[in-house]
Amino acid sequence: MTEQVEFFDLIKARDKISKITGPIILINAPGSIRFLGALAIDYIFKTLSHEFSVENKIFRVDDDLAGLFCAIQLGYKDILYTGRSISAHRIFLKNNF
Numbered sequence: 001m002t003e004q005v006e007f008f009d010l011i012k013a014r015d016k017i018s019k020i021t022g023p024i025i026l027i028n029a030p031g032s033i034r035f036l037g038a039l040a041i042d043y044i045f046k047t048l049s050h051e052f053s054v055e056n057k058i059f060r061v062d063d064d065l066a067g068l069f070c071a072i073q074l075g076y077k078d079i080l081y082t083g084r085s086i087s088a089h090r091i092f093l094k095n096n097f
Helices: 010-018 038-051 065-073 086-094
Strands: 003-007 024-028 054-062 079-081
Touching: 003 010, 010 038, 024 038, 038 054, 038 065, 054 065, 065 079, 065 086, 079 086
Parallel strands: 003 024, 024 054, 054 079
Antiparallel strands: none
């Protein structure tokens, strides 16, 4: 069974994941895009993917447009955007997210 792990920082994420035996889905915590930034979250995703059996990564950007564009440029396909920007939703439709 796949378990979803929400993280805000690398150390606590490692602690949570080390107790799980099966594959996991990673998702960054709400608000983490504003505190950490897209590149730091990307680093955490990549680090944890190398250390553990990560089945999928969901990049949560909340309503942050800059975070959304960074996540797209970094190659993420599973992006959770909660904003109301019409242009952002057009990007989603255009790129089949």
